Amino acid sequence: MAIDAVKIIPRKGGRKAQWWRDARDGYLFALPWLLGFFIFTLGPMLISIAMSFSQWDGITPISRIQWVGLQNYQQLLTDDARFAKALGNTVWYVCWAVPFGTLNALGLALLLNQEVKGQAVFRTLFYLPSVVSGVATSMMWMWLYNPSFGPVNFALAKLGVPQSQLPGWLTDPKWAMTAFIFMSLWGVGNSMLIYLAGLQGVPTHLYEAADLDGASAWVRLRNVTLPLLTPTILFNLIMGIIGSFQTFTQAFIMTSGGPKDATLFFVLYLYQKAFQQFKMGYASAMAWILFIIIMALTLTLMRTSQRWVYYEGERG
Amino acid sequence: MSSETIPLAGPTSAAGQRGRRLRGQLARFITYVALCVLSTLFILPFLWALTASFKTNADIYRFPPSLLPQPVHAENYSLAVSVLPFWQFALNSAIISLSCVLGQLLTGSVVAYSFARLRWPGREFWFIVLLGTMMLPPQVTMISTFVGWTQLRTLTGVEWVDTFKPLIIPSFLGGSGVLIFLMRQFFKTLPLELEDAARIDGCTTWTTFWRVMLPLSRPVLATVAVLSFIAHWHDFLGPLIYLNSVDKYTLQMGLRMFQDINASRMNLLMAASMIVLLPVLILFFSAQRYFVRGIVLSGIKG
Numbered sequence: 001m002a003i004d005a006v007k008i009i010p011r012k013g014g015r016k017a018q019w020w021r022d023a024r025d026g027y028l029f030a031l032p033w034l035l036g037f038f039i040f041t042l043g044p045m046l047i048s049i050a051m052s053f054s055q056w057d058g059i060t061p062i063s064r065i066q067w068v069g070l071q072n073y074q075q076l077l078t079d080d081a082r083f084a085k086a087l088g089n090t091v092w093y094v095c096w097a098v099p100f101g102t103l104n105a106l107g108l109a110l111l112l113n114q115e116v117k118g119q120a121v122f123r124t125l126f127y128l129p130s131v132v133s134g135v136a137t138s139m140m141w142m143w144l145y146n147p148s149f150g151p152v153n154f155a156l157a158k159l160g161v162p163q164s165q166l167p168g169w170l171t172d173p174k175w176a177m178t179a180f181i182f183m184s185l186w187g188v189g190n191s192m193l194i195y196l197a198g199l200q201g202v203p204t205h206l207y208e209a210a211d212l213d214g215a216s217a218w219v220r221l222r223n224v225t226l227p228l229l230t231p232t233i234l235f236n237l238i239m240g241i242i243g244s245f246q247t248f249t250q251a252f253i254m255t256s257g258g259p260k261d262a263t264l265f266f267v268l269y270l271y272q273k274a275f276q277q278f279k280m281g282y283a284s285a286m287a288w289i290l291f292i293i294i295m296a297l298t299l300t301l302m303r304t305s306q307r308w309v310y311y312e313g314e315r316g
Numbered sequence: 317m318s319s320e321t322i323p324l325a326g327p328t329s330a331a332g333q334r335g336r337r338l339r340g341q342l343a344r345f346i347t348y349v350a351l352c353v354l355s356t357l358f359i360l361p362f363l364w365a366l367t368a369s370f371k372t373n374a375d376i377y378r379f380p381p382s383l384l385p386q387p388v389h390a391e392n393y394s395l396a397v398s399v400l401p402f403w404q405f406a407l408n409s410a411i412i413s414l415s416c417v418l419g420q421l422l423t424g425s426v427v428a429y430s431f432a433r434l435r436w437p438g439r440e441f442w443f444i445v446l447l448g449t450m451m452l453p454p455q456v457t458m459i460s461t462f463v464g465w466t467q468l469r470t471l472t473g474v475e476w477v478d479t480f481k482p483l484i485i486p487s488f489l490g491g492s493g494v495l496i497f498l499m500r501q502f503f504k505t506l507p508l509e510l511e512d513a514a515r516i517d518g519c520t521t522w523t524t525f526w527r528v529m530l531p532l533s534r535p536v537l538a539t540v541a542v543l544s545f546i547a548h549w550h551d552f553l554g555p556l557i558y559l560n561s562v563d564k565y566t567l568q569m570g571l572r573m574f575q576d577i578n579a580s581r582m583n584l585l586m587a588a589s590m591i592v593l594l595p596v597l598i599l600f601f602s603a604q605r606y607f608v609r610g611i612v613l614s615g616i617k618g
Contacts, residue, residue, distance in 0.1 A: 025521040026436025032423035033446070033496060036489030041449055044457035044464065051460055058463040061470075108354065114347045124604060125355040128362075131607065132596050134550035135568040136589035139575060140365040143582055149377050151364050157380075186358065193611045217343070246453055249552045253572065267455055274459050275557055287455040294453055 052285035057278040072285035083286070085261050086269040090245060093177060093265070097184040098240040102233065105188040109195035110221070123196070130189030138253035141183050145169035145254075170255050173262035180250060180263060191236045198232035199225070230309040238298050245294055266290055369393070369586035376582050389583070396587040399578065404563060405570035412483050412555075412566060413548040419487035420495055420544040421537055427490045428499030429525050433511065450493040462557055478560045483551075492547070495540045501613050502536035503529065536613065539606040542599060549596060567592045 027034070052073070055066040076083050108126050112119055129137070144150050147168045156166055167175040202225060210220045248267040251257060257264035257272075270290070274283035368376055369392055370385040397403070430436070431443055465476045476482060490496060506529065514524040530537070555566045565573065574588050600607070 022434060023436045026430050026434035026439060029426050029430030029434055029521070029525075030436070030439075030442065032488070033427040033490030034442070036486060036491075037445065037449065039489065040461060040486050041452065041457060044460040045452075047460035047464070048456055051463070058459075058466060062467070111347055111351055111354070114344065116344065116348055116351060122351050122355050124601075125359050127604075127607070128597075128600065129358060131546060131600050132550075132593055134592075135552055135571045136592045137361075139571065139585055139589045140361050143368065143586065144361055144364060149381060151360075151381060154381055186361070190611075193608060197612050242451065242453065246455065252552075252556075253575070270455055271553070274462075280459055280463060284459050287453070287459060290453055291456045294451075298451065 048284045048287060051281050052288050054281040055279075056281050058274075058280035059278065068281070072282050073289070076282070076285055076289065082261060082264065082269060086264045086266050089177060089262070089264055090247070090266040093180060093184075093247065094241060094244045096181045097244050098237065100181070101184055101188045101191065101240055102236060104185050105191040105236065106195050106229075106233070108188070108192045109199055110225075112192075112196055113199045123193075126192055127189035130187045133187050134249060135253055138250045141179075141250075142170065142254050145179050147171060170263075171259060173260045176255060176259060176262040180247070180254075183250065184244070191240065194236060195229065195232055198229050202228045227310045230305075231311060234301065234305050234309050238301060241297055241301075242294055245290060365586045366590060368583060369590050371583050373581055373583050392583050392587040393591065396574075396584045396591065399584065400570055400574055401563070402567075402570060402588070402591070405565050405567045408480075408564060409549060409566040409568070412480050413545050415480070415484045416487040416491070416548040417541050417544045419484065419489075420491035421541060423488055424491045424496050424540065425499055425530065425533070425537065426525070428496045429503055429529060431496070432500040432503035433529075434521065446493050446496060450497070458553075458557070465558070477558055478564060479558075480564070482558045483548075483554050487544070487548075492544065495544060498543075498610060498613050499533070499536055499540060502533060506532055535606075535609065538603070539610045539613065542603045542606045543610055545599065546596060 053067060053069055055068050055072075056064075112123055112126070116122070144152050147153055147166065150169075152169065153166045157163065167178075169175050169179045206224050206228075207220060210224055215223070246267050247265045248271065251263050251265045251268045252271070255263045257268050266286070267290075270283050270286045273279045273286065367383065367385055370388045370390065371382075371392075372385075372389055375382060375385065431439065431446070461482075462477075465482045468476045510528055510532070511524050514528045519527065550568065551566075552568045552572075555569050556572075559565060559569065562573070571588055571592050575585060578584055
């Protein structure tokens with residue numbers, strides 16, 4: 001594209017005028033987003049960096065701001081046990097929810113990709129939960145996890161788990177995070193659809209070739225399907241990590257971070273600091289730590305991807 | 317791209333030996349059983365909540381739980397909506413979500429067209445920036461944006477926080493990067509000849525876009541509308557931060573308030589949840605192909 005633009009430049013006056021017209025129209029059309037980028041992304045990012053070096057409640061006039069240098073970061077990393085807890089919880093959650101979510105989504109997509117009747121119906125049922133996530137589904141799950149009257153423990157009891165050993169789920173610090181991880185497996189419909197689209201992109205002739213060679217279903221999966229699906233897996237892993245680190249609504253509704261901070265997620269703690277205790281500077285520093293963690297993980301994944309991702313040439 | 321039938325990519329020639337065919341049938345049977353069991357697990361939470369919403373509270377807190385409500389207590393629903401100004405919340409949610417959809421369609425499509433087809437210096441650079449914003453966790457800008465809206469009052473003398481404006485205005489400035497990207501991908505698939513013809517007929521860039529490109533883009537506009545609506549309908553953190561007065565609450569916040577007031581009346585809470593889910597469920601079942609197209613369009617394929 002850049003080359004096209006160069007080719008059009010000057011030579012004749014008419015062309016030059018056309019170039020200017022194109023440039024003007026291009027910028028005019030992109031203007032809403034450019035404005036939005038400066039007002040709602042770049043500006044706030046810069047202000048947020050500045051705020052992370054300050055102590056401020058965000059309400060008093062800007063002149064009353066106190067500059068504290070790196071103190072917020074220092075306190076977060078060395079002297080805030082709840083922050084350490086929130087970070088640990090969230091990392092733990094990501095470490096379980098993302099890999100198992102990937103397996104679940106991929107498994108469902110592979111099942112759906114078989115020749116079955118009613119495929120569209122199954123796909124709808126798997127996809128539905130990921131569309132309706134929010135406050136309402138969080139409430140549903142609170143009810144499902146109810147230790148005494150919920151169907152989850154009812155099913156466990158039916159399976160022979162003794163009454164005394166039934167987990168307390170959201171009320172038990174040992175089990176609360178597990179409850180959230182299980183719940184996340186229910187919302188994999190979106191990445192399942194992405195995998196399904198990826199599976200459709202696998203050329204049929206490769207399977208035919210594998211069939212001629214007498215490859216078993218497992219060999220086909222291992223040597224044809226999975227390698228061709230690796231770019232999709234990479235994409236879903238990155239999106240999964242970014243999304244899981246931002247878990248908020250479920251925790252806010254279902255546990256408010258409890259019991260005993262067992263489900264205090266990173267963003268929930270950030271919200272409490274910023275909008276309940278009005279420590280805007282401190283919370284901004286947290287946001288930047290979150291950003292650095294996510295970026296570091298994403299870049300590491302992309303680095304390693306050269307070793308395990310198979311590229312045909314096209315990139316998403 | 318029809319969403320109804322997905323081309324099969326499994327083994328095609330089962331014409332081989334009989335044993336192989338038998339094994340194939342067995343595999344298909346197992347697949348089918350697995351799909352049935354799993355999809356039941358996926359849908360069960362909804363069914364459970366649905367039945368709970370028709371039970372009496374005494375019936376809910378009973379162990380072992382009964383599967384079906386007997387008798388059916390449909391009045392739970394009218395009770396649920398009368399406890400709080402539910403219709404006001406629904407109206408607020410609708411105003412915010414629909415305004416966001418409108419802004420996203422109007423400005424997002426223009427921007428996407430610029431990135432897809434117009435030639436301007438710096439376009440490649442800004443496109444990479446656009447992709448970069450998709451990776452940015454919103455928490456990085458959330459706090460300072462909020463502070464910005466708060467401080468805007470001293471500048472303008474008008475209240476911005478506790479209005480719908482902070483929730484709606486971003487959608488009128490391009491809105492979601494992902495959705496812009498999606499529309500750009502679609503515009504890139506339309507034949508160039510159309511625009512050339514329009515240009516020769518004397519159309520300006522704007523009339524080409526408005527009269528030629530947009531009418532051809534209805535499918536992608538529908539997809540963007542549906543995705544944008546769902547995102548804003550479900551948004552909880554945004555309204556939680558910006559809206560303080562109860563009469564401005566969205567349904568999601570109303571539901572949260574309902575939970576605080578009626579924590580023990582689980583049947584009403586479930587009925588209220590079902591009402592909040594209803595518009596999304598209707599939208600989902602009537603516009604499912606638009607969701608699927610969104611994923612196909614974003615071009616994330618193997």
